[in-house]
Amino acid sequence: xxxxxxxxxxxxxxxxxxxxxxxxxxxxxxxxxxxxxxxxxxxxxxxxxxxxxxxxxxxxxxxxxxxxxxxxxxxxxxxxxxxxxxxxxxxxxxxxxxxxxxxxxxxxxxxxxxxxxxxxxxxxxxxxxxxxxxxxxxxxxxxxxxxxxxxxxxxxxxxxxxxxxxxxxxxx
Amino acid sequence: xxxxxxxxxxxxxxxxxxxxxxxxxxxxxxxxxxxxxxxxxxxxxxxxxxxxxxxxxxxxxxxxxxxxxxxxxxxxxxxxxxxxxxxxxxxxxxxxxxxxxxx
Amino acid sequence: xxxxxxxxxxxxxxxxxxxxxxxxxxxxxxxxxxxxxxxxxxxxxxxxxxxxxxxxxxxxxxxxxxxxxxxxxxxxxxxxxxxxxxxxxxxxxxxxxxxxxxxxxxxxxxxxxxxxxxxxxxxxxxxxxxxxxxxxxxxxxxxxxxxxxxxxxxxxxxxxxxxxxxxxxxxxxxxxxxxxxxxxxxxxxxxxxxxxxxxxxxxxxxxxxxxxxxxxxxxxxxxxxxxxxxxxxxxxxxxxxxxxxxxxxxxxxxxxxxxxxxxxxxxxxxxxxxxxxxxxxxxxxxxxxxxxxxxxxxxxxxxxxxxxxxxxxxxxxxxxxxxxxxxxxxxxxxxxxxxxxxxxxxxxxxxxxxxxxxxxxxxxxxxxxxxxxxxxxxxxxxxxxxxxxxxxxxxxxxxxxxxxxxxxxxxxxxxxxxxxxxxxxxxxxxxxxxxxxxxxxxxxxxxxxxxxxxxxxxxxxxxxxxxxxxxxxxxxxxxxxxxxxxxxxxxxxxxxxxxxxxxxxxxxxxxxxxxxxxxxxxxxxxxxxxxxxxxxxxxxxxxxxxxxxxxxxxxxxxxxxxxxxxxxxxxxxxxxxxxxxxxxxxxxxxxxxxxxxxxxxxxxxxxxxxxxxxxxxxxxxxxxxxxxxxxxxxxxxxxxxxxxxxxxxxxxxxxxxxxxxxxxxxxxxxxxxxxx
Numbered sequence: 001x002x003x004x005x006x007x008x009x010x011x012x013x014x015x016x017x018x019x020x021x022x023x024x025x026x027x028x029x030x031x032x033x034x035x036x037x038x039x040x041x042x043x044x045x046x047x048x049x050x051x052x053x054x055x056x057x058x059x060x061x062x063x064x065x066x067x068x069x070x071x072x073x074x075x076x077x078x079x080x081x082x083x084x085x086x087x088x089x090x091x092x093x094x095x096x097x098x099x100x101x102x103x104x105x106x107x108x109x110x111x112x113x114x115x116x117x118x119x120x121x122x123x124x125x126x127x128x129x130x131x132x133x134x135x136x137x138x139x140x141x142x143x144x145x146x147x148x149x150x151x152x153x154x155x156x157x158x159x160x161x162x163x164x165x166x167x168x169x170x171x172x
Numbered sequence: 173x174x175x176x177x178x179x180x181x182x183x184x185x186x187x188x189x190x191x192x193x194x195x196x197x198x199x200x201x202x203x204x205x206x207x208x209x210x211x212x213x214x215x216x217x218x219x220x221x222x223x224x225x226x227x228x229x230x231x232x233x234x235x236x237x238x239x240x241x242x243x244x245x246x247x248x249x250x251x252x253x254x255x256x257x258x259x260x261x262x263x264x265x266x267x268x269x270x271x272x273x274x275x
Numbered sequence: 276x277x278x279x280x281x282x283x284x285x286x287x288x289x290x291x292x293x294x295x296x297x298x299x300x301x302x303x304x305x306x307x308x309x310x311x312x313x314x315x316x317x318x319x320x321x322x323x324x325x326x327x328x329x330x331x332x333x334x335x336x337x338x339x340x341x342x343x344x345x346x347x348x349x350x351x352x353x354x355x356x357x358x359x360x361x362x363x364x365x366x367x368x369x370x371x372x373x374x375x376x377x378x379x380x381x382x383x384x385x386x387x388x389x390x391x392x393x394x395x396x397x398x399x400x401x402x403x404x405x406x407x408x409x410x411x412x413x414x415x416x417x418x419x420x421x422x423x424x425x426x427x428x429x430x431x432x433x434x435x436x437x438x439x440x441x442x443x444x445x446x447x448x449x450x451x452x453x454x455x456x457x458x459x460x461x462x463x464x465x466x467x468x469x470x471x472x473x474x475x476x477x478x479x480x481x482x483x484x485x486x487x488x489x490x491x492x493x494x495x496x497x498x499x500x501x502x503x504x505x506x507x508x509x510x511x512x513x514x515x516x517x518x519x520x521x522x523x524x525x526x527x528x529x530x531x532x533x534x535x536x537x538x539x540x541x542x543x544x545x546x547x548x549x550x551x552x553x554x555x556x557x558x559x560x561x562x563x564x565x566x567x568x569x570x571x572x573x574x575x576x577x578x579x580x581x582x583x584x585x586x587x588x589x590x591x592x593x594x595x596x597x598x599x600x601x602x603x604x605x606x607x608x609x610x611x612x613x614x615x616x617x618x619x620x621x622x623x624x625x626x627x628x629x630x631x632x633x634x635x636x637x638x639x640x641x642x643x644x645x646x647x648x649x650x651x652x653x654x655x656x657x658x659x660x661x662x663x664x665x666x667x668x669x670x671x672x673x674x675x676x677x678x679x680x681x682x683x684x685x686x687x688x689x690x691x692x693x694x695x696x697x698x699x700x701x702x703x704x705x706x707x708x709x710x711x712x713x714x715x716x717x718x719x720x721x722x723x724x725x726x727x728x729x730x731x732x733x734x735x736x737x738x739x740x741x742x743x744x745x746x747x748x749x750x751x752x753x754x755x756x757x758x759x760x761x762x763x764x765x766x767x768x769x770x771x772x773x774x775x776x777x778x779x780x781x782x783x784x785x786x787x788x789x790x791x792x793x794x795x796x797x798x799x800x801x802x803x804x805x806x807x808x809x810x811x812x813x814x815x816x817x818x819x820x821x822x823x824x825x826x827x828x829x830x831x832x833x834x835x836x837x838x839x840x841x842x843x844x845x846x847x848x849x850x851x852x853x854x855x856x857x858x859x860x861x862x863x864x865x866x867x868x869x870x871x872x873x874x875x876x877x878x879x880x881x882x883x884x885x886x887x888x889x890x891x892x893x894x895x896x897x898x899x900x901x902x903x904x905x906x907x908x909x910x911x912x913x914x915x916x917x918x919x920x921x922x923x924x925x926x927x928x929x930x931x932x933x934x935x936x937x938x939x940x941x942x943x944x945x946x947x948x949x950x951x
Contacts, residue, residue: 021193021200021212026202029204029208040215049226052218052237055237059242060215063245068248071256075204100197103194105191108190111183115180115183139232162249
């Protein structure tokens with residue numbers, strides 16, 4: 001059962017990811033990304049981390065993607081344009097982009113190869129003990145307290161930054 | 173039946189996702205789509221963390237995931253703010269036209 | 276207290292240099308002359324002390340070391356002064372005649388501005404200080420300080436009226452030619468240090484004295500010969516012998532007292548002194564001594580022939596100086612070190628006298644220097660005439676004036692050391708000396724005043740102040756030498772008469788005190804018996820050879836030769852001047868050659884100066900400096916620019932491109948680590 005679930009969810013993830021980067025319309029990309037997040041959340045559950053799955057859905061899919069949607073709709077983003085200008089053509093041309101894609105394939109292959117060398121590592125058998133919120137909480141607020149606090153500062157900074165950056169310039 | 177998923181499978185899946193995300197960064201000509209591809213990459217990493225967590229029986233990976241998600245949120249916010257500012261400036265979302273920082 | 280001797284003039288220099296232009300001329304002059312006189316006083320006291328000393332191993336010396344100047348490995352040079360018979364004579368000459376010349380200058384230079392006057396005296400004092408360091412130094416480096424210093428002062432003083440191009444050119448020429456000689460001097464010093472490990476005169480002498488002086492080994496030790504030859508090269512530069520004499524006639528551009536002091540009595544004698552100081556070294560290098568003697572006598576003859584036809588009063592005296600220096604070197608070369616120094620001492624008197632006298636003439640004629648524009652001055656300038664005449668008689672070698680004894684000593688020693696050919700040449704040179712000196716006397720002071728040459732170039736600029744009318748018309752206001760100048764002239768004239776009496780040779784009943792006095796300086800300490808240089812041995816031996824009779828006979832002969840010269844001059848230039856002109860016409864080619872100084876300057880210019888200039892500007896300047904060095908520096912810049920033009924294209928400004936480069940790096944590094 002677990003195996004089947006894994007493979008289905010894996011397939012969905014990959015498919016939606018490919019579609020995300022393949023779509024012309026950014027709105028559709030966003031929605032497909034949400035699908036991918038859902039699939040990933042499912043995978044997290046199979047790995048015994050329900051809390052992480054829920055957090056993923058709530059924050060990632062729920063907040064961040066909504067933000068993306070807002071921006072997309074605000075900017076009335078057109079579908080992908082053809083590059084303009086010679087400079088843009090130079091860098092956004094077919095050649096460099098395809099080269100970039102090639103590089104990604106190279107990276108994937110590298111990792112595969114490495115994993116192949118590693119040999120198959122089985123997951124520990126037995127029931128997947130689910131990690132409780134209590135365990136996570138203890139860990140988070142005891143050992144990673146500093147990181148926690150630092151992250152809150154980071155969020156504050158990001159908030160301020162976002163407000164400042166998106167502000168309309170005052171008319172002189 | 174289908175083969176049991178080993179750790180390797182999860183890691184491979186994560187690798188594939190990462191590669192897809194990177195490809196997206198290079199291939200797309202729309203800034204927002206590029207940002208989305210970056211999110212894909214981040215998620216690939218999250219998957220790795222959770223998978224190894226399960227394998228090791230630890231809980232630290234999930235905590236890393238929380239932080240990653242948080243930072244991704246912050247980054248998305250700021251990134252989109254910048255996109256808005258850029259859009260106001262040039263009325264386009266193609267990254268290749270923003271070349272003021274060149275020689 | 277030895278250090279006071281050069282220190283006092285040096286202080287005089289500092290004062291006059293620093294605040295001289297605010298001092299009145301009287302004060303500047305008094306200060307400068309005063310320190311010289313004080314220095315002379317201290318020198319006299321020191322010599323008195325020296326003479327009263329009991330000799331150690333037959334040697335008397337006062338040595339004072341002040342501090343360690345150079346200390347580098349095995350080379351330890353203290354700043355030390357040494358007063359022995361040789362240097363005491365030199366010191367007295369320098370300070371004594373120096374004082375007289377300073378006194379003379381106070382009147383001669385009176386037409387200058389206060390600032391220029393002070394500058395003159397500061398240079399003159401500085402020169403005296405350096406010269407004293409030169410003769411008092413007890414090691415080569417200390418002497419070299421003085422050697423270089425007097426060269427510098429010579430340049431400063433020759434080019435004193437530097438606004439006149441010929442004067443500054445002459446100054447440069449003197450310095451550069453001297454430099455060539457100095458190059459030899461330095462190499463000689465280095466060779467000596469390399470061979471003997473020391474540069475102190477006494478130590479060198481002791482070490483060299485230990486070398487075998489086998490007459491069969493005629494060339495002597497090779498290193499020593501080489502070193503002494505190099506030192507002699509330096510001497511030819513400083514003392515104006517062939518081939519580096521060319522600067523001395525041009526040096527007459529300087530004020531006349533300068534010519535008197537530096538280029539007659541003191542600086543040019545430095546080369547002679549140097550050889551005398553290192554008598555032991557030179558005695559052990561017989562080959563070098565031969566060269567020295569030959570160069571000396573040839574120079575004497577050479578300069579004498581040129582002096583015969585020159586028309587500038589100072590040029591004649593300049594060539595005469597070169598010639599007399601040649602005599603001194605001849606003496607050194609045949610081993611008669613004491614004789615050479617003796618002639619140095621007497622020559623200082625009468626040459627200074629002659630120069631100062633000519634200065635009085637020039638001063639009286641407001642700048643005229645061409646003897647073709649002179650004549651009949653003995654009625655108007657009596658003091659000048661009589662003193663000048665005394666000087667002329669002395670230099671011609673007529674007994675019992677000073678020049679006779681010293682010149683004769685040299686001739687005798689040359690003959691008796693089996694250098695008969697050199698002796699003959701020297702006699703011819705003596706004949707010429709008498710001739711041209713009396714020519715000078717007659718043309719300047721006798722007959723009627725002439726104005727043979729229009730616009731004599733010496734007229735205006737030589738005296739520093741531009742003179743609207745050249746030369747003074749006949750019977751106009753010709754004033755004889757003013758007070759200070761006259762005093763100097765008279766004292767020197769007395770000296771020219773009496774100075775010789777310290778060296779009356781045995782054969783005439785005298786005791787030749789000066790030779791006895793100086794002799795210990797030419798020996799190494801402690802090496803009395805066996806290293807007594809070939810000097811004494813040959814002199815004594817051959818004194819037996821000819822005996823007193825021969826010496827007396829030769830003496831008579833040389834006096835007759837001098838008289839013949841005087842007679843010739845009297846006939847040609849006094850009684851029947853047209854003979855001179857006819858001879859000039861008949862031997863026009865020779866006349867021109869002599870007048871043109873054998874065109875040596877032109878020769879040097881063509882063979883040395885021009886090629887150097889061409890190489891310097893064409894090759895070194897354009898090729899190396901502009902092409903190579905600038906090219907390299909600019910080239911580096913160009914390369915950098917080129918590369919940066921290429922590399923900066925990486926800064927595309929496109930984020931995607933940057934991301935791409937990121938990613939390439941990531942892939943590479945990940946791959947690398949996974950590989951391992």
